[in-house]
Amino acid sequence: MTHPLESLIFACLAIALALALFWPQQGFYWQIRRGNRNTERVVIEDALKHFYDREERGSAGTLASLAGSLEISHDKAASLIERLQKMDLLQTYRHGFRLKSEGRSYSLRVIRIHRLWERYLADETGVPEVDWHREAEFREHRTSADQAEEMAARMGNPQYDPHGDPIPSSTGELPPSNGILLTHLPVDELALIVHIEDEPEILYKQLVAQALHPGMKVQIAEKSQDRIVFIADGEEIVLAPVAAGNVTVEPLPKEQEMEGPYDTLDTLSPGENATVIGISRACRGMQRRRLMDLGVVPGTTISAEMRSAGGDPTAYGIRGATIALRSQQAKQIFVNRKEAA
Amino acid sequence: MKKQAVQAEEILNSANKLRWQIGDQFHDSLMESIYRDAERISQTVVNKKDEKPRFNWDRTLDRILTSRVVGLPVMMLLLALVFWITIAGANVPSGMIASVLIDKVHPILKDAASVLPWWMSGLLVDGVYLAAAWVISVMLPPMAIFFPMFTLLEDFGYLPRVAFNLDNLFRKSGAHGKQALTMSMGYGCNAAGIVATRIIDSPRERLIAIITNNFALCNGRWPTQILIASLFIGSLAPPALAGLVSAGAVMAVTLLGILLTFATSWALSRTILRGEASTFSLELPPYRPPRILQTLYTSLIDRTIFVLWRAVVFAVPAGAVIWLISNIKIGDLSIAAHIINLFDPFGLFIGLNGVILLAYIIAIPANEIVIPTILMLTVLSLHMAGVGEGAGVMFELQNSDAYMRLFNAGGWTLLTAINLMLFSLVHNPCSTTLYTIYKETKSAKWTAISAFLPIIMGLLLCFFVAQIWRLVQGMG
Numbered sequence: 001m002t003h004p005l006e007s008l009i010f011a012c013l014a015i016a017l018a019l020a021l022f023w024p025q026q027g028f029y030w031q032i033r034r035g036n037r038n039t040e041r042v043v044i045e046d047a048l049k050h051f052y053d054r055e056e057r058g059s060a061g062t063l064a065s066l067a068g069s070l071e072i073s074h075d076k077a078a079s080l081i082e083r084l085q086k087m088d089l090l091q092t093y094r095h096g097f098r099l100k101s102e103g104r105s106y107s108l109r110v111i112r113i114h115r116l117w118e119r120y121l122a123d124e125t126g127v128p129e130v131d132w133h134r135e136a137e138f139r140e141h142r143t144s145a146d147q148a149e150e151m152a153a154r155m156g157n158p159q160y161d162p163h164g165d166p167i168p169s170s171t172g173e174l175p176p177s178n179g180i181l182l183t184h185l186p187v188d189e190l191a192l193i194v195h196i197e198d199e200p201e202i203l204y205k206q207l208v209a210q211a212l213h214p215g216m217k218v219q220i221a222e223k224s225q226d227r228i229v230f231i232a233d234g235e236e237i238v239l240a241p242v243a244a245g246n247v248t249v250e251p252l253p254k255e256q257e258m259e260g261p262y263d264t265l266d267t268l269s270p271g272e273n274a275t276v277i278g279i280s281r282a283c284r285g286m287q288r289r290r291l292m293d294l295g296v297v298p299g300t301t302i303s304a305e306m307r308s309a310g311g312d313p314t315a316y317g318i319r320g321a322t323i324a325l326r327s328q329q330a331k332q333i334f335v336n337r338k339e340a341a
Numbered sequence: 342m343k344k345q346a347v348q349a350e351e352i353l354n355s356a357n358k359l360r361w362q363i364g365d366q367f368h369d370s371l372m373e374s375i376y377r378d379a380e381r382i383s384q385t386v387v388n389k390k391d392e393k394p395r396f397n398w399d400r401t402l403d404r405i406l407t408s409r410v411v412g413l414p415v416m417m418l419l420l421a422l423v424f425w426i427t428i429a430g431a432n433v434p435s436g437m438i439a440s441v442l443i444d445k446v447h448p449i450l451k452d453a454a455s456v457l458p459w460w461m462s463g464l465l466v467d468g469v470y471l472a473a474a475w476v477i478s479v480m481l482p483p484m485a486i487f488f489p490m491f492t493l494l495e496d497f498g499y500l501p502r503v504a505f506n507l508d509n510l511f512r513k514s515g516a517h518g519k520q521a522l523t524m525s526m527g528y529g530c531n532a533a534g535i536v537a538t539r540i541i542d543s544p545r546e547r548l549i550a551i552i553t554n555n556f557a558l559c560n561g562r563w564p565t566q567i568l569i570a571s572l573f574i575g576s577l578a579p580p581a582l583a584g585l586v587s588a589g590a591v592m593a594v595t596l597l598g599i600l601l602t603f604a605t606s607w608a609l610s611r612t613i614l615r616g617e618a619s620t621f622s623l624e625l626p627p628y629r630p631p632r633i634l635q636t637l638y639t640s641l642i643d644r645t646i647f648v649l650w651r652a653v654v655f656a657v658p659a660g661a662v663i664w665l666i667s668n669i670k671i672g673d674l675s676i677a678a679h680i681i682n683l684f685d686p687f688g689l690f691i692g693l694n695g696v697i698l699l700a701y702i703i704a705i706p707a708n709e710i711v712i713p714t715i716l717m718l719t720v721l722s723l724h725m726a727g728v729g730e731g732a733g734v735m736f737e738l739q740n741s742d743a744y745m746r747l748f749n750a751g752g753w754t755l756l757t758a759i760n761l762m763l764f765s766l767v768h769n770p771c772s773t774t775l776y777t778i779y780k781e782t783k784s785a786k787w788t789a790i791s792a793f794l795p796i797i798m799g800l801l802l803c804f805f806v807a808q809i810w811r812l813v814q815g816m817g
Contacts, residue, residue: 004808004815007690011804024612126545127616160365175361215366286543287620294622297373299380306403309412310509313518315403315625324505324623326512 042141046070047080048089048107049114051099060096108172113148114140115161115168120151122162123285129208132162133198162284164195164214164248179248183228183241187220190256191249193232203243210237215281218249219258234261263337265316266330268304274335276300283332295319296333399627406502416503420525423490427529428563431482438481442474464664467734472660472710473653475735479709480530480652483560484645487529492640495522496631504623514603515610517546518623520553524602527557531774532648534559535781545617549606551778552791555770556598556605561708565765566591568712572744573758594766601767605794613790651773655706663703663714664733667721675732681722691800692760692807696722696751701764706772711765713737719751756810760803767799 021029050069054061067077081097084090089103099107117136121127127135143151149170152158160166166174179194193216198204212232221236222229228244230237268274278298279291295318296302303317313324405411450470454462494500500522508518519541527534534554541547558566567587575587666676674682677699684695700714713735720729725747730736738744748757769792770778779788 004811008805008808008812011801011808015801024615121616124618125616126619156368157360158365159360166361169357169360171357173357286618290542290620290622292369292372295376297376299373299377306407308508309407309409309506311409312509312512313505313621313623315407315505322625322627324508324625326508326621329621 039141043070043072043080044084044087045107045110045141047084048099048103049110051090051097052104052107052111054096055099060093060098062096065096105172108168108174109145110140112168112170112172113143113145115165116148116151116155116158117143118161118163119158119167120155123155123158129162130201130205133201133204160214162214163198164193177248179250182218182220182230182244182247182249183223185218185220185249185251187223190217190219190252190254190258192216192252193218193247194250195248197246197248203246206239206243207246210239211282212237212247213281217252217256217258231258234259262334264331265302265304265325265333265335266314266327268302268314268316268330268335268337270304270306270314273301273303273338275338276302277334277336280332280334283329287329291329291333294321294323301338302333302335402628403502403625406499407506412502412506416506419494419499423487423494424528426490427483427487427560430486431560434482434485435478438478439474442478443471447471447474460668463668463733464661467731468660468662468664469657470660471735472656472663472707475713476652476656476707476709477649479561479564480649480707481645484529484533484648485641487560488533488640488644489637491526491529492636492644493631493633496629496636498626498628501623501625505625508623510603511606514607515546515614516549516553516603516606517541517543517621520546520550520602520606523550523554524557524599527554527559529560530644530648531555531557531559531770532651532777533644535774535777536644538781542622543618543620545610545614545619546621548614548617548782548787549609551782551787552609552794553602553605555774555791555795556602556766558595558598558766559708561711561771562765563591565708565712566594566762568744569758569762569765570594572741572748573753573755577755590762594762597763598766601798605798648773651776652707652709652771655772655776656710659703659706659710663710663717663735666703667717667733675721677718678722681718690807691803692756692810693764693803694752694757697757697761697764701768704771705769708765708771710735716747719747723750725750756807760806763802763806764799767795767802769793769796 019027021027024030047066047070050066051061054065063074063077063081066072066081067074070077070080072080081090084103089100089106090097091100092098114136117139118132121132121135122129152167152170158167166177168174177194180191182191182193185191193212193214195214196204196207196212210232216232218230218232220228220230226240228239228241230239230244262277263274265274265276276296276298279288279296283291300319305315305317305322307314308324313326314330315322315324316330406415447466447470450466451462454466457465491500501519503521504518506518507521511518511520520538522540523534523537526537531554534557535551538547538550538554541550570587570590571583574590575583578586666680669676671679680699681695684698688694688696688698696715696718700711700718704711704714716738717729717733717735719725721732738747769775775788775792778791779785782788
């Protein structure tokens with residue numbers, strides 16, 4: 001029989017190897033499988049999306065910008081553009097290239113699937129916010145138009161993805177956008193966040209960390225070269241201009257006022273009452289539906305009943321039933337505290 | 342016709358334009374207006390009695406049962422009481438059923454079957470009948486006591502409070518507080534515990550509860566634990582302390598199971614279950630007096646009989662397989678002996694042996710028959726005369742000396758005993774449970790994970806214990 005120490009060392013090595021290979025998401029096996037996905041279809045669709053994106057921002061895509069965005073060599077980018085032109089999807093335009101109408105509708109189809117997937121991941125799964133984009137990027141090329149329609153129908157034909165980007169309708173229509181970048185918003189003017197850009201990931205992570213999401217009311221307090229201070233739903237937030245430039249807002253009419261900061265349900269101690277103002281937009285999908293099914297809608301009176309022996313879930317009296325919620329969820333319910341009568 | 346098509350197109354176009362104007366929040370607004378209307382209607386038509394200050398039973402009881410000081414001890418006491426009544430109360434009826442089904446009916450059937458060819462009577466009476474009888478006698482009494490008591494607590498409204506008190510602990514490992522209940526149910530029977538996970542309405546937490554339920558020792562495994570602990574571990578201590586030490590060993594295995602539940606839940610929620618949707622809400626219904634007769638009836642029909650029937654259905658083919666592999670010979674040896682010889686090197690390497698591994702494979706349908714199968718296979722592989730009932734016939738022994746003689750002859754050591762206890766805790770769920778998992782999840786993937794995750798963990802655990810054991814022994 002082998003020496004026990006040898007077999008121990010061998011087993012530890014084998015386990016470490018197996019973990020390194022098959023660890024979900026980061027394992028080599030999965031990375032290799034993902035790495036092999038650059039088929040012709042994927043490359044073409046990514047290229048179309050790139051040109052579409054450029055046009056939306058008011059400039060034309062070039063050979064260099066395509067190579068940079070897809071992380072391929074200039075030679076490959078050149079042959080890719082040639083192919084797109086042969087397929088009658090792309091035409092030259094001034095110094096760069098422009099999508100033909102056929103190419104435009106193809107790219108809108110891909111964008112529709114991408115945004116539907118993001119919405120699906122946000123609402124119907126527990127995939128963390130920072131992974132939505134990457135995951136959708138992976139799945140969009142594997143979804144047929146029929147599957148996408150089925151998915152949209154099942155979700156009730158959503159109009160916006162979780163970052164606030166409109167999902168093109170199946171006929172390729174988009175609403176007019178009258179948003180401006182947060183960095184361009186004049187000081188003291190009130191506006192509504194309509195969109196949060198999810199690329200590049202490092203900036204998006206900063207915005208997620210600040211709990212910013214579409215639907216929040218913002219007001220700039222101070223602008224300078226190296227930082228922007230603003231109030232979002234009553235809370236003061238400081239961002240670098242490069243990060244703030246990834247937030248799009250829509251100015252609101254003058255008569256509206258800044259609201260908040262709101263109290264949240266988790267601040268109630270047992271015995272206190274409060275009226276619901278709303279549920280945070282960050283609370284989505286199944287969890288949001290569950291809360292609304294329980295009767296957590298604006299105007300409902302909620303009383304905190306008791307805390308668990310373990311300290312966390314707190315039982316609340318909601319419309320005659322006693323429901324325990326974790327503090328993490330109660331944090332997402334905005335309330336107006338009632339003074340004890 | 343053409344005109345209609347044009348009209349339809351126009352309608353669709355304007356609908357497409359309008360959908361951008363109603364905004365993304367209209368589902369919410371719809372819901373809010375439904376609530377507003379319902380409230381307005383109920384205010385006009387429902388008469389409310391004068392609002393009294395809500396000092397009542399419910400409140401007072403809740404304050405006590407969920408308080409920091411009293412809440413947890415009360416819960417421990419109640420659960421301990423339920424287990425104690427189950428264990429103490431099940432012994433007598435279990436013995437009675439066994440003496441009737443195994444000691445009395447079995448010989449009668451054997452006589453009656455003597456008109457049949459020997460292999461048919463062996464297959465049907467010694468194989469199939471005996472396996473079913475064994476499962477019923479071990480399983481029925483504890484379940485018939487445990488489940489009704491549990492259902493009474495549930496009916497009274499206490500169980501949601503347990504989930505409420507323990508949720509913080511489970512939340513930290515990514516699970517739902519109600520998993521405390523499905524776990525407790527698993528101590529009765531894992532298949533029933535799996536069915537009970539229906540109370541967890543969040544998909545991710547429910548899968549966690551299903552996959553980890555196996556770490557709650559079910560009543561088919563308690564007897565194995567108790568027997569091995571008292572034979573091998575209790576005997577290490579002076580006779581006066583033997584009972585205490587063996588009880589402590591069983592307790593340690595149970596606690597290891599709880600620890601593994603938390604560790605596995607934590608790991609699962611961060612790896613393969615990361616993307617599953619998760620929500621939380623827990624209703625604390627008002628207390629009410631339990632409806633005893635109805636509870637007895639439903640818990641017997643829904644849980645006990647249901648699970649027992651599934652177990653018997655799965656035990657029947659196992660009985661046939663056990664009998665067949667012990668009686669069909671290839672060359673000089675039975676199939677069972679061949680397999681034991683094949684498994685022995687690996688079994689001994691991880692601190693078990695070929696007999697135990699084979700017993701766990703053919704006893705996949707029911708953990709209850711593991712020990713009888715091990716005894717029968719040991720006798721078979723050693724060609725012992727005068728012990729047991731013959732090839733393919735499961736049996737139990739009368740006293741601990743007889744057990745020890747058999748196990749010593751089979752080459753068992755303290756390490757074998759410890760690893761058997763560990764392996765009994767951490768191995769694949771029985772086929773009844775697996776089938777139930779498949780029924781509940783409707784997914785071959787999660788069923789496979791529930792089967793292979795614990796078996797791999799169990800083999801690794803035994804391997805590490807054996808190697809470290811030998812290392813320490815080599816040094817000493």
